[in-house]
Amino acid sequence: MTNFRADDLDEDLTSLRGDCARMAPHWTRPEHPAARPVPPSQIHGVRVPARSARLLDAMSDYGD
Template sequence: MTKYSVPREQYESEWSLAELRGDSARMAPHWAVPAEAAPAPVSPSLIHGVVVPPASARLIEATPEYGG
């Protein structure tokens, strides 16, 4: 597989971010999504059949914001 090394300046101008932001701002009204009603909360006693793989449980447990 051949890799081509192109200096960043050749494919990305300093105005590219500003152009992208301007294009996005102009397109934003076209992407409007109608607001939907928020789903009603569900009681934990009604939630059945949720299975968490042990590896995922360990990952979450090791995350300070969640487990410890």
């Protein structure tokens, strides 16, 4: 797990929110949700900036 300073976390969280805002228009919601999960083999084309991935990796799974 990566250790972040509070200033780094605030800056990275802002960056993560910006990344999400830029990606949101590319996500579509189906009119009728699928009745079962999509197999991982059918998921492709998702790109997450490395900085956001590192931030998420450093977050606690269960909260603090």
